[in-house]
Amino acid sequence: MKTAIIGGGAAGFFLAITLKELCPQMHVTIFERSQHLLRKVKVSGGGRCNCTNTFEDVRDLSAVYPRGHRLMKRLLKGFSERDAYAWFECHGVPLTVQPDHCVFPAAQDSQAIIDCFLRHARRLSIDLRLSTPITSVTPASPLLVTTPSSATTPSVSTEGSPEGSPEGFDFVALTTGGQPRLDSLRWLADLGHEIEPPVPSLFTFSIEDPALRALMGTVVEGAIASIPGTKFRATGPLLITHWGVSGPAILKLSSYAARHLADNAYRAPLAINWTGLNEEQARAELTALLAANPRKQLATLRPFGLPSRLWHYLLSKATASSTSAPASSTLASSPAEALSKKTLNRLVALLTADAYTIASRAPFKDEFVTCGGVALSAVNPSTLESRHCPHLYFAGELLDIDGITGGFNFQAAWTTAHTVAHTIAATLK
Numbered sequence: 001m002k003t004a005i006i007g008g009g010a011a012g013f014f015l016a017i018t019l020k021e022l023c024p025q026m027h028v029t030i031f032e033r034s035q036h037l038l039r040k041v042k043v044s045g046g047g048r049c050n051c052t053n054t055f056e057d058v059r060d061l062s063a064v065y066p067r068g069h070r071l072m073k074r075l076l077k078g079f080s081e082r083d084a085y086a087w088f089e090c091h092g093v094p095l096t097v098q099p100d101h102c103v104f105p106a107a108q109d110s111q112a113i114i115d116c117f118l119r120h121a122r123r124l125s126i127d128l129r130l131s132t133p134i135t136s137v138t139p140a141s142p143l144l145v146t147t148p149s150s151a152t153t154p155s156v157s158t159e160g161s162p163e164g165s166p167e168g169f170d171f172v173a174l175t176t177g178g179q180p181r182l183d184s185l186r187w188l189a190d191l192g193h194e195i196e197p198p199v200p201s202l203f204t205f206s207i208e209d210p211a212l213r214a215l216m217g218t219v220v221e222g223a224i225a226s227i228p229g230t231k232f233r234a235t236g237p238l239l240i241t242h243w244g245v246s247g248p249a250i251l252k253l254s255s256y257a258a259r260h261l262a263d264n265a266y267r268a269p270l271a272i273n274w275t276g277l278n279e280e281q282a283r284a285e286l287t288a289l290l291a292a293n294p295r296k297q298l299a300t301l302r303p304f305g306l307p308s309r310l311w312h313y314l315l316s317k318a319t320a321s322s323t324s325a326p327a328s329s330t331l332a333s334s335p336a337e338a339l340s341k342k343t344l345n346r347l348v349a350l351l352t353a354d355a356y357t358i359a360s361r362a363p364f365k366d367e368f369v370t371c372g373g374v375a376l377s378a379v380n381p382s383t384l385e386s387r388h389c390p391h392l393y394f395a396g397e398l399l400d401i402d403g404i405t406g407g408f409n410f411q412a413a414w415t416t417a418h419t420v421a422h423t424i425a426a427t428l429k
């Protein structure tokens with residue numbers, strides 16, 4: 001029996017190793033289009049590979065998997081984050097958990113995961129074919145896997161298979177990762193698979209506001225970023241950058257609103273709540289602080305533990321928008337008791353719903369995943385087998401499953417790969 005795994009990334013290797021361990025008699029081949037295996041694993045997590053998460057802070061899976069949370073809920077029962085943790089430790093990669101629940105190799109180096117996968121692939125005699133892009137799979141028995149040399153596109157040398165002849169496999173698993181271009185999914189659509197158009201997720205926002213950008217380097221720990229008029233909002237650390245805003249709250253918001261922002265050409269209003277509190281709570285806390293420090297200069301107060309540069313900026317913004325308020329320098333140096341009701345209202349509004357406009361998606365790919373891909377309606381949710389082509393399976397980011405930062409995307413790769421490996425093994429039995 002032969003299985004072809006198309007894509008030598010995280011899901012492809014995990015699937016190949018799991019399958020070979022379950023069915024040593026299976027001949028397993030990984031086809032990788034580039035000259036490099038596991039390239040994204042290498043660069044992931046800033047070179048450390050945030051390979052999973054303890055999920056301790058996760059109350060609702062939809063908060064960490066904006067696409068695919070229902071399917072993940074089902075599949076995690078078969079292979080959870082704890083199973084992934086145990087798998088890596090059993091396969092020779094000691095792990096460590098950070099206080100924020102993110103899990104990394106104890107070596108703090110993604111190479112530890114790569115070395116593990118390559119070592120076990122060698123031990124299990126998994127056939128690795130580099131520089132072998134697969135352009136189509138023909139539904140037949142066996143399934144026919146075609147490389148460009150055997151199709152009409154220019155020749156690419158393939159090791160092991162005669163150039164130009166499609167190779168037959170009993171099972172094929174597609175683990176080709178996020179496909180940013182709809183074109184590269186066309187052949188799957190031609191086989192009948194529903195496709196969710198791919199759009200980027202996990203990006204930062206450009207904001208054309210020189211006064212805000214002047215605060216670059218400022219971090220606010222418990223900010224809330226939201227898109228007014230929608231349900232999209234995200235909480236967490238927010239970083240002001242020289243192009244706009246970044247940090248976990250913004251990456252999360254970009255993930256929740258990935259499709260909405262794409263539909264609006266990445267122009268949208270943005271509200272920032274610098275306090276993490278609702279308006280009423282913020283007003284009460286600020287009023288109490290003012291009352292407790294009537295003689296103190298406003299500039300020295302630093303409510304909500306805000307960085308002083310940000311507090312001064314908000315004071316001057318409150319002044320700028322209020323004709324009755326004193327000049328900004330005067331307001332900052334005024335005693336707390338001199339703050340008028342009107343300026344207090346304005347300050348509370350700025351602290352809890354400071355308004356900006358997202359001008360574009362920032363061109364930096366800190367961590368980038370694709371929202372969209374093969375629609376979940378195209379697969380059997382228990383087995384991840386195609387509903388349109390028997391013995392064809394999907395795993396990893398090619399599916400319309402994507403998570404926020406924190407190790408959730410790799411966990412989806414491990415869980416879906418595990419599901420497919422076990423399905424193929426069960427078919428044999």
Ligand SMILES: Cc1cc2nc3c(=O)[nH]c(=O)nc-3n(C[C@H](O)[C@H](O)[C@H](O)COP(=O)(O)OP(=O)(O)OC[C@H]3O[C@@H](n4cnc5c(N)ncnc54)[C@H](O)[C@@H]3O)c2cc1C
Pocket residue numbers: 006007008009010011012031032033034036037038039040041043044045046049050051052132133134135175176177178365366367368369395396397398406407408409410411413
């Ligand atoms: C910079 C960066 C950092 C990241 N950091 C993290 C992190 O710390 N934690 C986390 O959970 N997630 C992280 N991610 C996301 C994570 O890397 C992906 O979700 C994960 O790699 C998806 O695994 P995959 O196997 O589905 O796809 P990939 O890892 O992308 O692998 C797909 C493979 O298929 C190959 N391929 C594609 N088409 C073909 C074809 N036609 N024929 C043959 N081969 C083909 C590709 O060359 C590639 O090697 C990061 C992503 C980026 C870009």
